Amino acid sequence: MGLVMDRAELAEFLDQAFxxxxxxxxxxxxxxxxxxxxLCVAERHLRPGGTVSxxxxxxxxxxxxxxxxxxxxxPVALAVTTNASIDFMRKPVAGVxxxxxVRLLKLGRVLAVGEALMFSDGDTRPxxxxxxxxxxxxx
Amino acid sequence: MGLVMDRAELAEFLDQAFxxxxxxxxxxxxxxxxxxxxLCVAERHLRPGGTVSxxxxxxxxxxxxxxxxxxxxxPVALAVTTNASIDFMRKPVAGVxxxxxVRLLKLGRVLAVGEALMFSDGDTRPxxxxxxxxxxxxx
Amino acid sequence: MGLVMDRAELAEFLDQAFxxxxxxxxxxxxxxxxxxxxLCVAERHLRPGGTVSxxxxxxxxxxxxxxxxxxxxxPVALAVTTNASIDFMRKPVAGVxxxxxVRLLKLGRVLAVGEALMFSDGDTRPxxxxxxxxxxxxx
Amino acid sequence: MGLVMDRAELAEFLDQAFxxxxxxxxxxxxxxxxxxxxLCVAERHLRPGGTVSxxxxxxxxxxxxxxxxxxxxxPVALAVTTNASIDFMRKPVAGVxxxxxVRLLKLGRVLAVGEALMFSDGDTRPxxxxxxxxxxxxx
Numbered sequence: 001m002g003l004v005m006d007r008a009e010l011a012e013f014l015d016q017a018f019x020x021x022x023x024x025x026x027x028x029x030x031x032x033x034x035x036x037x038x039l040c041v042a043e044r045h046l047r048p049g050g051t052v053s054x055x056x057x058x059x060x061x062x063x064x065x066x067x068x069x070x071x072x073x074x075p076v077a078l079a080v081t082t083n084a085s086i087d088f089m090r091k092p093v094a095g096v097x098x099x100x101x102v103r104l105l106k107l108g109r110v111l112a113v114g115e116a117l118m119f120s121d122g123d124t125r126p127x128x129x130x131x132x133x134x135x136x137x138x139x
Numbered sequence: 140m141g142l143v144m145d146r147a148e149l150a151e152f153l154d155q156a157f158x159x160x161x162x163x164x165x166x167x168x169x170x171x172x173x174x175x176x177x178l179c180v181a182e183r184h185l186r187p188g189g190t191v192s193x194x195x196x197x198x199x200x201x202x203x204x205x206x207x208x209x210x211x212x213x214p215v216a217l218a219v220t221t222n223a224s225i226d227f228m229r230k231p232v233a234g235v236x237x238x239x240x241v242r243l244l245k246l247g248r249v250l251a252v253g254e255a256l257m258f259s260d261g262d263t264r265p266x267x268x269x270x271x272x273x274x275x276x277x278x
Numbered sequence: 279m280g281l282v283m284d285r286a287e288l289a290e291f292l293d294q295a296f297x298x299x300x301x302x303x304x305x306x307x308x309x310x311x312x313x314x315x316x317l318c319v320a321e322r323h324l325r326p327g328g329t330v331s332x333x334x335x336x337x338x339x340x341x342x343x344x345x346x347x348x349x350x351x352x353p354v355a356l357a358v359t360t361n362a363s364i365d366f367m368r369k370p371v372a373g374v375x376x377x378x379x380v381r382l383l384k385l386g387r388v389l390a391v392g393e394a395l396m397f398s399d400g401d402t403r404p405x406x407x408x409x410x411x412x413x414x415x416x417x
Numbered sequence: 418m419g420l421v422m423d424r425a426e427l428a429e430f431l432d433q434a435f436x437x438x439x440x441x442x443x444x445x446x447x448x449x450x451x452x453x454x455x456l457c458v459a460e461r462h463l464r465p466g467g468t469v470s471x472x473x474x475x476x477x478x479x480x481x482x483x484x485x486x487x488x489x490x491x492p493v494a495l496a497v498t499t500n501a502s503i504d505f506m507r508k509p510v511a512g513v514x515x516x517x518x519v520r521l522l523k524l525g526r527v528l529a530v531g532e533a534l535m536f537s538d539g540d541t542r543p544x545x546x547x548x549x550x551x552x553x554x555x556x
Contacts, residue, residue: 017187039539048156054220055194056203060191070367083361083391083411085224085502087530087548089523105534105543106506110362111413113504117522121167126522129532131504131546133361133411135389151315221528222500222550224363226391226409228384244395244404245367246340249527250499250552252365254407256383265383270365272500272550274528295465326434332498333472333478340471359471363502 001072001107013075017064025063026091028099030071037064038121039098050094051126057098057118058086061130064102065114069134072107079112079134086130095119098127110136121132140211140246149206157202158239164202165239165243169210175199176203177260189233191266196237196257200269203241204253218240218251218273225269229239232259237266249275267270279350279385281310288345291353298415303341306377308349315342316399317376322402328372330405332375335376335396336364339408342380347412357390357412364408371398376405388414418489418524427484430492435480442480443448444517447488454481454526456515456540469544474515474535479546481519482531484549489524496529496551503547511532512539515544527553 002028007030010128015022024045026029028036037060045056062081092098099121107112115131144152146169154161163184167175176199184195201220209219224274231237238260245252254270283291285308293300302323306314315338317323323334340359347357366399370376384391393409424447432439441462445453452531454477456462462473479498486496510516516538523530532548 020183020186020192044159047159054158054223055198058197059192059194061183063165083224083226083228083363083546084193084197085222085361085363085549087222087522088220088524089530105504107548108506112505113546129522129530129548131502131548134506222502224409224500224502226383226411228386228391244365244407247367252367252407268383268391270363270407270409272365291490298461298464298470304464322437322502331437332501333476336475336501337470337472352427359505361502362471362475363500365500 003030003071004074006030010071013070014063014067021059023065025060026084027067033103035068035102036072037067037100037102041095041097044133052092052098054088057128058084058097058130059086060100060118061086061116062132063101065132066134068102068104068114069107069112072104073136080137081132082135083133084086084130086128088128090125090127092127093123097121101116112136142169142210144210144214145169149155149210149213152209153202153206160198160202163165164199165266166206170255172242174203174207174210174241176206176239176241180234190231192212193227196227197223199237199239199257200225200255201271203239203255204243204271206233207241207253208241208251211243212275218275220271220273221274223269225267227267229264229266231266232262236260255269280348281308282352283349284308287353288320288349290343291348292345297343299337301339305345311335311381313342313346313349313380315345315378315380317372319375325336329357330370330376332366335366335406336362336408337377338378338396339394340410341396344412345404346380346382347385347390350382351414352370357414359410361411362408364406366406368403368405370405375399386399390414420447420488421491422488422525423447427488430487431480431484433458433545438476438480442477444484450520452481452488452519453483453518454484454517458512458514469509469515471505473544474505474545475501475547477515477535478503478533479531479549480551481517482521485521485531486520486524486529489521490553497551498549499552500550501547503545505545507542510540514538529553
């Protein structure tokens with residue numbers, strides 16, 4: 001399914017719809033195959049030891065997959081996360097942004113499924129993977 | 140496996156080990172079968188519409204199961220979340236605390252598994268369920 | 279939501295709808311809170327060492343939660359599994375039936391969520407837990 | 418981590434270690450990035466309507482990720498599945514083999530994590546995705 005929003009439109013929508021997380025996320029890239037989203041790591045995202053906390057890793061995957069859906073459905077859509085499965089595989093590198101590579105695997109009439117592979121910026125070994133399902137409300 | 144920490148000791152450990160979330164969580168009850176933990180909902184936990192955000196639901200389950208493990212292993216333990224699976228089933232009631240009922244299903248030598256069923260305070264229909272696995276480091 | 283099928287009706291429906299697994303499963307109990315379903319363990323369900331294989335543990339949870347949904351929607355319903363999350367926690371006891379205690383956590387208009395806790399018959403420590411989501415087709 | 422078994426050695430090990438599923442699976446390809454494994458679909462793998470059943474989709478992912486681990490650890494290893502998360506996204510094409518593309522995301526000292534994306538042979542839209550964790554016993 002083709003893209004109906006570009007990177008700038010998605011970023012603007014995100015800022016307006018979720019003002020609480022304004023500045024937390026940035027979209028690095030977007031095409032039909034992949035969306036790359038970055039958690040701009042700040043003090044408030046960290047656990048003792050300087051690594052990104054679990055809830056923020058969850059949030060990064062959730063925001064990324066949600067935006068990959070919106071990029072195809074448009075900003076009116078109100079998709080709701082119904083399931084999330086996450087594997088935490090390595091400790092994030094301290095004090096470094098976390099980058100998620102997101103792919104949409106299914107965009108059906110009522111359900112969408114996407115996955116995110118997350119890396120400490122500049123590192124090639126995945127920190128975490130997540131797959132999430134969204135319920136898409138009827139038009 | 141018996142409890143080696145009580146409710147007050149767990150609460151104090153939590154405040155010291157995770158100062159970033161101080162005041163966010165309270166332990167309502169703890170016995171050998173169940174731990175009940177509460178997210179003391181404030182503005183910062185909410186999404187537009189006044190409901191608790193996904194990352195905070197994740198955090199509540201994670202903190203609750205982690206404390207159920209610590210209550211049996213003692214405060215020296217450093218368990219790490221390796222897997223989380225969450226089903227989001229109903230919209231939380233706006234402006235109400237979220238309460239998790241936590242059970243430990245396995246406490247092995249290297250892995251522990253627990254589950255949390257979460258409710259808007261005063262409601263009987265579950266908002267979400269989570270199961271999480273923790274890796275327990277060698278002594 | 280109340281039950282519209284009883285134990286005998288469910289068992290008969292299962293045999294007719296899924297003749298391939300006839301004789302594999304038996305419903306031990308059914309009320310509004312819980313359904314108990316048994317995998318009648320035979321040679322074909324085992325892995326070397328005599329324990330029940332992973333795919334058969336999956337099948338037990340899937341059949342159990344599916345029947346808990348049908349018991350409420352009636353035999354015309356055609357629910358489809360969309361997500362499954364399983365934790366394998368202990369080796370099943372060799373040569374013993376596997377019993378699942380199933381609860382339905384949500385039965386919505388388009389999605390249903392249930393969970394199963396599985397035990398080797400006669401043992402109190404869970405072998406596995408599973409949570410599954412089903413998509414319910416429009417009437 | 419480099420490969421210590423090739424495709425023929427893996428296939429032979431599989432036949433000897435799991436005689437119950439002999440003939441069910443074939444390894445199409447194996448290199449350091451990916452293992453491709455095929456469920457050679459027969460009548461016994463099907464549900465009414467001619468599509469591959471959920472437990473067989475589970476089994477395909479489990480066998481594939483297990484072999485990706487063994488290819489690196491050698492045939493002496495006895496890894497045990499501890500967690501599985503599966504999204505069922507599309508109905509498999511009737512009467513066609515199911516093919517899984519498997520990647521190993523982590524191979525640690527005590528835990529390994531892999532993922533599988535599964536397709537009806539010849540189709541490009543994924544039928545299902547799975548991620549699984551294995552516990553690796555101490556040497």
